[in-house]
Every structure is written in C-alpha cells, then in structure tokens.
Amino acid sequence: MPAGTHEVKQMNNSAASPTALNALPYPKAGVAWYATIVLALLYWLSILDRFIISLMVDPIKRDMGISDLQFGMLHGMAFAVTFSLFGLIAGALADRYSRRWIIFASVSIWSLATALCGAAAHYWQLLLARVGVGAGEAGLNPSATSMLSDMFPREKLTTAMAVYALGATLGSGTAFFVGGIIVDVVAQAETYTLPLLGDVRSWQAVFFIIGVPGIVLSLIVFTFPEPARRDRTEAVTSVPLLSGIAATYKKLLAFMGSQRAFFTHHYAAMGLASLVVAGCGIWYPAHMARHFQLSPTEIGLYLGPTMILGSFAGKLLFGSLADRLYKLGHRDALYRLYSLFMIIATPVGIATFMSDSVWAFLGGLFVFLVLVSPFPACNITALNLSTPNEMRGSGIAFFAGTAGLLAMAIGPILIAGLSDQIFGGNAIGLGMAATVAVCCPLGALLLRKGRKHLKQALEAMEGC
Numbered sequence: 001m002p003a004g005t006h007e008v009k010q011m012n013n014s015a016a017s018p019t020a021l022n023a024l025p026y027p028k029a030g031v032a033w034y035a036t037i038v039l040a041l042l043y044w045l046s047i048l049d050r051f052i053i054s055l056m057v058d059p060i061k062r063d064m065g066i067s068d069l070q071f072g073m074l075h076g077m078a079f080a081v082t083f084s085l086f087g088l089i090a091g092a093l094a095d096r097y098s099r100r101w102i103i104f105a106s107v108s109i110w111s112l113a114t115a116l117c118g119a120a121a122h123y124w125q126l127l128l129a130r131v132g133v134g135a136g137e138a139g140l141n142p143s144a145t146s147m148l149s150d151m152f153p154r155e156k157l158t159t160a161m162a163v164y165a166l167g168a169t170l171g172s173g174t175a176f177f178v179g180g181i182i183v184d185v186v187a188q189a190e191t192y193t194l195p196l197l198g199d200v201r202s203w204q205a206v207f208f209i210i211g212v213p214g215i216v217l218s219l220i221v222f223t224f225p226e227p228a229r230r231d232r233t234e235a236v237t238s239v240p241l242l243s244g245i246a247a248t249y250k251k252l253l254a255f256m257g258s259q260r261a262f263f264t265h266h267y268a269a270m271g272l273a274s275l276v277v278a279g280c281g282i283w284y285p286a287h288m289a290r291h292f293q294l295s296p297t298e299i300g301l302y303l304g305p306t307m308i309l310g311s312f313a314g315k316l317l318f319g320s321l322a323d324r325l326y327k328l329g330h331r332d333a334l335y336r337l338y339s340l341f342m343i344i345a346t347p348v349g350i351a352t353f354m355s356d357s358v359w360a361f362l363g364g365l366f367v368f369l370v371l372v373s374p375f376p377a378c379n380i381t382a383l384n385l386s387t388p389n390e391m392r393g394s395g396i397a398f399f400a401g402t403a404g405l406l407a408m409a410i411g412p413i414l415i416a417g418l419s420d421q422i423f424g425g426n427a428i429g430l431g432m433a434a435t436v437a438v439c440c441p442l443g444a445l446l447l448r449k450g451r452k453h454l455k456q457a458l459e460a461m462e463g464c
Contacts (some may be wrong), residue, residue, distance in 0.1 A: 042107055043167025046167075089397075090397060112132075128453060146393045157381055158378075248391065265447070265450025311370075318378065345440050349433065
C-alpha cells in the first residue's frame with residue numbers, strides 16, 4: 001500500500017458529481033452475482049484460517065503449556081485487537097483507493113500469517129502470528145461490503161449481503177468439517193519434517209496446509225471489475241494519505257453525531273449479537289469434545305453440516321424476508337426481523353447448551369444458528385444503507401474497531417471465565433447458556449427501541 005507521504009489518488013469516477021454517479025446503471029446481474037460469490041469465497045477463506053485453531057485447542061494447550069484463559073486470549077484478544085485497529089486504516093483506504101487491491105493485499109497477508117502459525121515453537125510466537133492473521137483479515141470486509149453496496153439496488157442489498165456472509169458460514173463449517181478430517185489425518189504422525197523448518201508437530205502442519213494456498217487464491221479478486229461508487233454526498237479529493245485517513249474519521253464521527261440515536265442503538269444491539277455469535281462459535285468444538293467425548297473427526301462430521309445448513313437457512317431466509325419488507329415500504333425491516341429472531345433464540349440457545357444429548361444439542365444448535373447467523377447481513381446492510389458512500393468502508397471498520405472489537409475480544413474470555421469462575425471449571429456449555437440468556441434479550445430490546453431511528457436514517461439517505 002502507498003507510503004504515508006504519497007498523495008492519495010482519486011478513485012474511479014471520484015471527480016464526477018454524486019448526482020451523475022447515482023444515475024449510472026448498476027452492473028449487470030451476472031457480473032454482480034459473480035463478484036458476490038468471489039468475495040464470499042474469500043470470506044470463506046478468512047473464516048477458515050481464523051477458526052481452524054478451534055479444532056486444535058487441546059494439542060496446542062498441551063504443547064504450549066497454556067490454560068483455557070490463555071487460549072481465549074490467543075484466539076480472541078490477539079486477533080480481535082489487531083483486526084480492529086488495522087481495520088480502521090483499511091476502512092479509510094477503502095473509501096479512497098482501489099478496493100480490489102486492498103483485498104488482494106489482505107488475503108496475501110493473512111494467508112502467509114496462517115502458515116507462520118505453523119512455524120511457532122512458543123506461545124508468544126503463535127500470538128504474533130495470530131496478530132498477523134488479524135491484520136490481514138482487517139481489509140476484507142470494509143472493501144468487499146463497500147463494493148457490494150455499489151453493485152446492487154437498495155431493495156436487493158440485504159440478500160446480496162446475506163450471500164456474501166454465507167462465506168463465513170462455509171468457512172466455519174469447513175473449519176469444523178474438512179478441518180476436523182485434516183486434523184485427524186495429520187495427527188496420525190506426531191511430527192512432520194518440513195523444508196527449512198525441520199520437525200514440526202502435527203497441529204503445526206495443519207496451519208501450513210490451510211495457509212499456503214490462500215496466497216495464490218488472492219489473485220481471483222482481479223477477475224471482475226470494480227464498480228463505480230454511488231450514494232456519495234461529495235467527491236473525494238487528493239490529500240496526503242495520513243491527512244486523508246484523519247479527515248475520513250472526522251467526517252464519519254460528525255455524521256454519526258447527526259444520527260446519534262440510530263448509531264447508539266445499532267452499536268449496542270449489534271455488539272451484543274456479535275458477542276454471542278463470536279463468543280459461542282469459538283467454543284462449540286471444545287464443548288463437544290469435553291461434554292460428549294467426541295474426536296475431531298466426529299466433531300467435524302456433526303458440527304460442520306449443522307453450522308452450514310443452519311446458517312445458510314437463516315441468512316437466506318432473513319435476506320429474502322428483509323428485502324421483501326423493504327420493497328413494501330418497511331424501512332425498519334432489518335431491526336424488526338432480527339429482534340424477533342433474537343427473542344426466539346434465547347430459550348433455544350439456553351436449552352441447547354445445557355443439553356446432555358449430542359443429538360438434542362445438534363438439533364437445537366441448528367435452530368439457534370438459523371436465528372442468530374443473520375447478524376452480519378443485518379449489521380452491514382443497516383450501516384451501509386444509512387451511510388454515504390465516501391464513509392462506508394470506514395464506517396464498517398469503525399464498528400469493527402469499537403463494538404466489534406469488544407465483542408470478539410470479550411466473548412471467548414467471558415464464556416471461559418464464566419465456566420472457570422462461576423460454574424466450577426470445564427463447564428463451557430453453561431458459560432454459553434448464561435451469555436445467551438443475558439445478551440439476546442437485551443439486544444432484541446435495543447433493536448425494538450431503535451426501529452424508528454433506523455427508519456429515519458434510511459429515509460434521510462434515500463433523500464440525498
């Protein structure tokens with residue numbers, strides 16, 4: 001990426017008036033959906049690289065000599081802080097630079113960092129490698145979601161965002177399904193000998209298998225054109241890079257201040273939803289291994305399809321219903337639907353995570369995922385529809401750096417802390433149930449109260 005002393009180049013069509021850009025036709029449907037699928041594929045890769053570590057909790061703890069709390073720091077805090085901080089930079093760049101090049105650089109960096117996790121011989125080295133994964137993955141969502149908002153009309157955007165978010169579903173499902181098989185196959189040997197590195201443990205070899213192909217796959221982002229930017233309120237001008245980043249967030253904060261009621265409710269509600277999704281998702285494999293005594297392969301065979309099918313059903317259902325309600329004039333459709341989903345998810349989640357039957361757990365988890373998995377589609381669509389184009393990348397990044405950061409960092413540690421300190425240790429299921437019992441109803445209440453503010457924010461942007 002350009003150095004801090006370089007001048008920021010204007011984006012395509014940046015000199016054109018906002019009115020002229022809004023009058024441009026959207027890309028052809030085939031191009032838009034192909035780009036959506038490619039971006040979902042890269043999202044899949046990012047989640048796969050992010051979550052594969054969840055299947056190797058016990059061997060990593062054994063070899064590194066660390067506790068559940070330290071692993072929660074490794075999986076949560078190290079990744080989340082870096083992901084959020086670098087995301088602030090990437091988000092501002094996405095509002096000014098080529099979003100395809102940002103995505104290419106991001107995929108390359110996180111894939112290399114994933115491979116480097118396999119070279120870690122000590123806890124601090126693995127911690128640093130996870131920092132690299134977070135830094136790389138920070139550039140994907142701000143750029144990808146900004147591009148999607150320029151490819152689809154407003155009444156079709158929620159479905160497009162839901163399809164993009166299915167990449168996360170496939171990533172987590174693949175991590176548990178295919179990843180579980182890889183872990184078991186690789187674990188047949190205690191160590192492997194790799195060029196330059198010598199002998200590595202079996203779990204380290206898994207990181208190499210997962211990380212290296214992504215470096216090549218990053219080139220796929222250049223197989224579709226970057227769309228013209230629309231819904232701008234002003235043109236982007238050439239300024240020094242660092243000044244441009246500072247100016248972007250100054251304008252974003254001023255805009256958020258003008259819509260304070262909407263953003264307050266949104267950040268609080270979506271932060272709670274993210275805490276549930278991110279926090280519980282990390283601990284599913286460990287809970288199944290400890291509570292039901294399942295092997296990595298069994299966990300993958302059971303958990304992978306459950307997560308994929310449940311999340312697919314939930315995101316596509318939510319996207320189609322939200323777009324249908326939007327077309328009918330219900331500008332609060334996103335909050336109306338997701339608040340209902342969170343209310344129903346509360347008793348379902350509690351019963352699921354307290355179940356002593358693996359089949360009851362899997363059935364309950366399927367329904368729970370149908371209800372909570374639309375979180376990214378709801379969150380990103382609401383933010384992008386209510387924010388001018390020149391602030392969309394930074395807007396998504398700012399959420400990730402504030403409410404998202406707290407949720408990703410606190411979620412895994414909160415559940416582990418409840419398990420260790422409140423429920424007597426090794427009680428991850430009870431920790432997840434308690435988290436759901438508090439966060440889901442509170443999030444639903446905030447969404448219900450925020451419906452009128454969402455409607456006002458969307459109507460204001462439609463009138464620009």
